[in-house]
Amino acid sequence: MRISALAAAAGLPLATVKYYLREGLLHPGTSTSATQATYDESHVRRLRLIRALTGAVGLSVQQARAILALVDDPGDDLYATLGRAVGSLPPTAAEPSADDPDPFPRARAALEALDQVYDPRFAAVAQLESALAAAEAAGMPISEERLLEYGRRLREIAAFDLERMPREPHAAVEYTVLGTALYEPVILALRRLAHQDAAARRELGA
Amino acid sequence: MRISALAAAAGLPLATVKYYLREGLLHPGTSTSATQATYDESHVRRLRLIRALTGAVGLSVQQARAILALVDDPGDDLYATLGRAVGSLPPTAAEPSADDPDPFPRARAALEALDQVYDPRFAAVAQLESALAAAEAAGMPISEERLLEYGRRLREIAAFDLERMPREPHAAVEYTVLGTALYEPVILALRRLAHQDAAARRELGA
DNA sequence: GTGATTGGATAGTGTTACTCTCCAATATTA
DNA sequence: TAATATTGGAGAGTAACACTATCCAATCAC
Known part of the structure; x- marks a missing residue:
């Protein structure tokens, strides 16, 4: 799953997901190249938890x-x-x-x-x-x-x-x-x- | 009691008392002239309540x-x-x-x-x-x-x-x-x- | 090969709760 | 009474916060 798919899965704007990543609330995905990383279910769950808390x-x-x-x-x-x-x-x-x-x-x-x-x-x-x-x-x-x-x-x-x-x-x-x-x-x-x-x-x- | 005495009684900066007055959380004092008003115990109590709530x-x-x-x-x-x-x-x-x-x-x-x-x-x-x-x-x-x-x-x-x-x-x-x-x-x-x-x-x- | 997407960084936005500055009109004090 | 201080009122400034937007070169997907 790439970042835009992750954002879609969590129902959040892409910019917000990037923000949480930057702020260290969400663990980074696995880099596959200089401009690509993949995310999984754990990231979706984490985003849900972040939204529940905030x-x-x-x-x-x-x-x-x-x-x-x-x-x-x-x-x-x-x-x-x-x-x-x-x-x-x-x-x-x-x-x-x-x-x-x-x-x-x-x-x-x-x-x-x-x-x-x-x-x-x-x-x-x-x-x-x-x-x-x-x-x-x-x-x-x-x-x-x-x-x-x-x-x-x-x-x-x-x-x-x-x-x-x-x-x-x-x-x-x-x-x-x-x-x-x-x-x-x-x-x-x-x-x-x-x-x-x-x-x-x-x-x-x- | 003038406004600075009120602020002192409530333990708040004068500017903050003025702010609450402006925002309508604190009822105005009784004007005694164009640049003077007096405040009483009810104002002190109100400020304490405001601080408790905020x-x-x-x-x-x-x-x-x-x-x-x-x-x-x-x-x-x-x-x-x-x-x-x-x-x-x-x-x-x-x-x-x-x-x-x-x-x-x-x-x-x-x-x-x-x-x-x-x-x-x-x-x-x-x-x-x-x-x-x-x-x-x-x-x-x-x-x-x-x-x-x-x-x-x-x-x-x-x-x-x-x-x-x-x-x-x-x-x-x-x-x-x-x-x-x-x-x-x-x-x-x-x-x-x-x-x-x-x-x-x-x-x-x- | 060409247009879209990516990670990453930087900058901008709107809100909130003060806080500061200024002013002319009074009070207080010397 | 003259000098100094304080007042009410208004406006602008500020710092933190949670995004949101823009930009970029690198890389994908078709």
Whole structure:
């Protein structure tokens, strides 16, 4: 398959495929001469994955590259790889000042209340802190009761996810990293729809 | 309070405050002369809300304006207002072609399986469809089992949210719209942390 | 052999979220 | 009161981003 066929197969403009190639999101094809290279199914699949990440998940090209790099070439430590993956997912929280003895007080309290591991190096901790701080600044702080409720339900979801993780290490990383990213929009949409469903039932029932 | 004091109180550059004023996110102060106006606490609070929405929630200025307009001036129909609010939240899904008899097959099937209302006019339906399609395109389709599990947990969360909705209509709209937007980053962070917690426990336990 | 296509590079485009500069009209301060 | 600073308002400038377009000589396909 030449490049124009690849673009057609993925339903993308040729210029865009060249762009992804240039940006290193898509691995090069096999050169057959100075002005020719061939591409295969793996390139088509990769383009679909790139579009899923930059489209529905809403990643920037940079962030998508970081995630893809992790999937392509994971470390042997799932925990650390997952940490790095989460770090390259939005929202990107600001780095804490290095000398702050307690840079994430809200997140630490939350995790203690939930009886979960608190590791300030993990990017999601900073994300949680800034999300809690934002809710607070906006005049809608999250009560401990709400936090416990959310935390409990999400731990149930996470347990479900973990149960279904493939055994084989490379597949496990791919599943975990992509599952974190790809299923998040589904989760948000489902919550919004659950709200709508509840509101509709209330409207009709009252 | 003059504009520079307002900017200082909100911790923002003066130019940025002027920008939000120009863009209509922040209501004007009370003019006291041709080159003077005064601002009060409501302006400080509004700036904090704007930053929460554009920062942690990740809205664009356009999207934040749409959300704020809804909070300022909601219709009397909570269901419809919630629908409009969700429509202005990311991710923005493409409009379906008007003549398609079944524009959201995956979302429809999902909602039927969950025994929830299916209303194709609701923006979250399109969002769910594109999220499911993206997961599928990326080679990680969501099984019905997973959908049921996620849907059930998120309905529990939504029920909790609804229980705590204020009775007074204006407050209810504000709670619903801002709660949808502001708590989403918290939910994502909690899921990521639950994964991390589970992975850490497994690492140590094994 | 001739016109189309290729890989590769460079430059241009439209959008977004600020940020800067300027201005004359006021305020504040000395 | 005179010198200095600040204000509201408008316009232009900027940096990042995700493409998109143009160009080129080398090579294909017919």
